[in-house]
C-alpha cells in the first residue's frame with residue numbers, strides 16, 4: 001500500500017530540510033526507514049534532515065528533528081530557523097515565537113527572510129589537543145586550520161567523527177579559519193555523514209571557540225561565513241560561560257509538493 005505525504009522544502013544558508021506539518025499526528029515519528037528514504041537525494045525528496053512541526057502544550061509548536069540517516073537528532077540550529085519560517089508561512093505565528101525542541105525551549109524572531117534564533121547557554125568547554133569541544137544543542141569539535149578552502153573536509157571530518165574518542169556517539173566536526181571581518185567555517189555533519197553547506201549549532205560553537213581563543217569578553221557578535229551563506233552569532237561571554245546566545249541568518253522556502261511512497 002502506498003502513502004501520500006505533503007511536504008515543504010526549506011533551506012537555511014544551504015542546510016536543506018524537509019518540513020512536514022504533523023499537527024494532526026498522522027506521520028509516524030518512529031519510521032526511520034521512511035525518513036531516510038524521504039531525505040535521499042536520488043530516491044526521495046532530498047535533504048540534510050527532516051522536521052515535524054507538532055502541537056505541544058504551552059508553546060507555539062514542537063520541533064522534532066531527524067538527520068538524513070533517519071535517526072532523531074540533537075538540536076539543529078539551521079533547522080530551528082527554517083521551522084520558524086515554516087510556522088510563519090502556516091500562519092501559526094507572526095514575527096515572534098516560543099517553541100520547544102529536543103534541547104528545551106527556544107525563542108525566535110523573524111523579519112523578512114532572516115531568523116534570529118535563541119540557543120542554549122553553554123558553560124562546558126573541553127579541549128582535545130588544539131581543538132575545542134562543546135555542546136551547543138548538538139556536540140561539536142572545532143579546529144582552527146589554514147587554507148580551509150582547499151581542505152579535504154570529508155576525509156578529515158570523517159576520520160575525527162569516527163575516531164576512538166567520538167566514534168560511538170559521533171560528533172559534528174567544524175574547521176575554522178579567520179578572514180577579513182570574521183571567520184570561514186566548514187562542517188562535516190554527523191547523521192548526514194558528509195560535509196553540509198552550513199551548520200547552525202556548529203557555527204555557534206565555532207564562534208564561541210574563537211571568542212575563547214582570542215580572549216574576548218562581554219557582549220559579542222561574530223560573523224561566520226559558511227559555504228551556503230552568512231551567519232551571525234551573538235552572545236554574552238564571561239569566562240567560559242556563554243549566555244544570551246543567538247544564531248541569525250537566512251531561512252528560505254524552496255518548494256512544496258506531495259510524494260507517494262510505495
Ligand SMILES: N[C@@H](CCC[C@H](N)C(=O)O)C(=O)O
Pocket residue numbers: 015067072073074075076077078079138139171172189190191192198199200201202
Ligand atoms: N545542521 C544542524 C546540526 C544538526 C544536528 C547534527 N547533525 C547532529 O544530530 O549531530 C545545525 O544547523 O545545527
